[in-house]
Amino acid sequence: MSFDLRFTKGQGTGNDFVLFSDPEGDTELTPTQIAAVCDRRFGVGADGVIRAVRSRNLDDGAPALAADSDATWFMDYWNADGSVSEMCGNGIRVFTKYLLDQGLAELHPGDSIAIGTRAGVRTVTPNRAGFEADLGRWRLAGGEPLVRAKNLPVARPGIGIDVGNPHVVVALADDAELDGLDLAYQPMLEPVPEAGANIEFVVPADPLVEDGVGRIRMRVHERGSGETLSCGTGAVAAALAVRHWAGAGAPDEWRVQVPGGVLGVRMFAGDDGEHVALSGPAELVFDGVLSLA
Numbered sequence: 001m002s003f004d005l006r007f008t009k010g011q012g013t014g015n016d017f018v019l020f021s022d023p024e025g026d027t028e029l030t031p032t033q034i035a036a037v038c039d040r041r042f043g044v045g046a047d048g049v050i051r052a053v054r055s056r057n058l059d060d061g062a063p064a065l066a067a068d069s070d071a072t073w074f075m076d077y078w079n080a081d082g083s084v085s086e087m088c089g090n091g092i093r094v095f096t097k098y099l100l101d102q103g104l105a106e107l108h109p110g111d112s113i114a115i116g117t118r119a120g121v122r123t124v125t126p127n128r129a130g131f132e133a134d135l136g137r138w139r140l141a142g143g144e145p146l147v148r149a150k151n152l153p154v155a156r157p158g159i160g161i162d163v164g165n166p167h168v169v170v171a172l173a174d175d176a177e178l179d180g181l182d183l184a185y186q187p188m189l190e191p192v193p194e195a196g197a198n199i200e201f202v203v204p205a206d207p208l209v210e211d212g213v214g215r216i217r218m219r220v221h222e223r224g225s226g227e228t229l230s231c232g233t234g235a236v237a238a239a240l241a242v243r244h245w246a247g248a249g250a251p252d253e254w255r256v257q258v259p260g261g262v263l264g265v266r267m268f269a270g271d272d273g274e275h276v277a278l279s280g281p282a283e284l285v286f287d288g289v290l291s292l293a
């Protein structure tokens, strides 16, 4: 039996998504169907699929949202291989744009919107770049896994950072090393983290800090999607890692250059500890209907 899936294609700094609305939570896509949608030759083509489901209708064992949460909508996220992820930093901005475009949510000037995710409730606010998402508290994941990648002459130690989803950030020597990586091949981690990880390769810009803002370049190999043009949570993890390595006096504001554009990262004091926020553009590209087997 086949059915029609009405979707919207969106992107944020070249990280692209197929979004669809399922308010009642009754459209179950299998990992095979997700992978077929994301296939760039046989499907629509995307780094991930995002379902907009009303939080109260999500009954698949996702961490319950606090009863007093005002997150009406839940961002249900799958990677291109059909695996589930807890969080997507570029996706949450594009998701917000989609909710507004579809008339599923409204934002008055000065308002923010609460979005449910598998990493918890996140707040998104329009800003000059497009949107800023408060990704909440972050933590060092512990350990320094060794990272091997094609064209990297020796294994390098990475740093594990959790921003709702898992990342390992590796510092490279210079632009030539970063540009020379072949990320069509899956980089290897040792030890292998149980849940896998997104792997970010970073180099500092010259100068590292300009007008009080830290500047880095990054490429990423995403868990479940391979090399992408951008990863929002990856940019956040990369900025946190470089600030950690830079030590006292390093800035709390960062500009991260990825192959698909530029993202902003800001660390600030929240009520419950330090939070990190990601800002950048969000675009809806086209709508379509896909017949799924």
Ligand SMILES: N[C@@H](CCC[C@H](N)C(=O)O)C(=O)O
Binding pocket: 015, 048, 079, 084, 085, 086, 087, 088, 089, 090, 091, 165, 166, 198, 222, 223, 224, 225, 230, 231, 232, 233, 234
């Ligand atoms: N591209 C996203 C992250 C998507 C999920 C990731 N691949 C994972 O498995 O954790 C971003 O912009 O953050």
